[in-house]
Amino acid sequence: MDGIDRLRKIVRTLRAPGGCPWDREQTLKTLKPCLLEETYELLHAIDTGNEQDHLEELGDVLLQIVFQCDIRESEGKFTLDDVANAVADKMVRRHPHVFGDVKVDNVSQVLRNWENIKKGETHGNPERSALDGVPPTLPALLKAQRVQQKAARVGFDWKDSSGALEKMEEELAEVKEAVAEQDQAHIEEEIGDLFFAIVNTCRFLNVQAEESLTAATRKFETRFRAVEAEVRRQGKEMKNCTLAELDAIWDQVKDAQRKQDGNQP
Numbered sequence: 001m002d003g004i005d006r007l008r009k010i011v012r013t014l015r016a017p018g019g020c021p022w023d024r025e026q027t028l029k030t031l032k033p034c035l036l037e038e039t040y041e042l043l044h045a046i047d048t049g050n051e052q053d054h055l056e057e058l059g060d061v062l063l064q065i066v067f068q069c070d071i072r073e074s075e076g077k078f079t080l081d082d083v084a085n086a087v088a089d090k091m092v093r094r095h096p097h098v099f100g101d102v103k104v105d106n107v108s109q110v111l112r113n114w115e116n117i118k119k120g121e122t123h124g125n126p127e128r129s130a131l132d133g134v135p136p137t138l139p140a141l142l143k144a145q146r147v148q149q150k151a152a153r154v155g156f157d158w159k160d161s162s163g164a165l166e167k168m169e170e171e172l173a174e175v176k177e178a179v180a181e182q183d184q185a186h187i188e189e190e191i192g193d194l195f196f197a198i199v200n201t202c203r204f205l206n207v208q209a210e211e212s213l214t215a216a217t218r219k220f221e222t223r224f225r226a227v228e229a230e231v232r233r234q235g236k237e238m239k240n241c242t243l244a245e246l247d248a249i250w251d252q253v254k255d256a257q258r259k260q261d262g263n264q265p
Contacts, residue, residue: 007063008080011070028071035064093117115153130154141209144199152203161204168197226253 001009014023042057069080094117096102097110104110115130130153134146151157158164171194178186202209227249231238238246 004066004080007066008070011063011066015067015070015074023067026067026071028068031064031068035061035068038064093121111153115150139210141195141199141213144196145203145209148200148203158200158204161201164197164201164204168194168201171197223250223253223257226257 011023014020015026017024038057038060042054042061045053045057065083066080069078069083073079092099094114096113096117097104102113104113118133119128119130131147131150134143134150136143138146148157158167171190175187175190175194178190199209202212227246228238230249230253231241231246
């Protein structure tokens with residue numbers, strides 16, 4: 001026995017009478033934070049590019065899937081094979097240009113066909129929205145981008161990035177107006193609109209908003225820690241430095257890191 005069958009047997013043994021007390025106590029609800037944590041660890045492994053970490057983290061996510069399937073199987077609901085067959089059927093159904101005789105010329109047509117087919121999979125709900133299927137628990141930037149993508153697939157979209165850029169400028173002006181009014185509720189609303197417009201612009205420019213902000217935050221953290229280190233090297237404390245002094249050190253750190261990264265001679 002090897003691979004998936006071996007893992008299924010191990011999970012079944014862990015959850016059986018005489019198995020592991022912790023595993024036997026787990027429910028779909030208690031496994032939710034485990035799945036979330038393992039997913040983020042998998043994403044981190046992808047970002048680092050370490051193949052061994054990637055392999056291990058994929059295994060941890062796979063374990064969560066097998067574990068949940070075993071719970072459902074013990075309830076007489078469905079099995080891991082049912083899950084695999086269901087997604088296989090869906091992939092065949094949603095790729096008629098590969099498994100059927102539908103002709104497509106580009107990725108946009110593929111996505112439009114995908115949404116049309118998906119819309120037909122109403123499961124008894126003819127009023128299903130094109131936005132259904134976006135998890136409400138997604139991080140805000142990622143959720144905004146997914147909602148915008150789904151709306152675009154049914155034709156609700158700008159013709160090109162110029163419309164998105166103009167909307168971003170419009171929302172920034174409205175933020176400034178709200179700040180001038182000193183209306184906190186209005187400020188929060190307009191900043192939210194600005195975020196949404198920025199994410200939309202990211203989508204048009206093929207930028208993943210969530211990853212872009214993560215990278216920018218990581219860059220700030222790296223530079224800020226370097227500023228802290230330089231201040232300590234000078235025998236000072238951050239709180240006793242002027243903003244002008246800290247800005248000067250920041251610029252030094254930024255220039256040094258750019259040279260190190262090869263971004264300037």
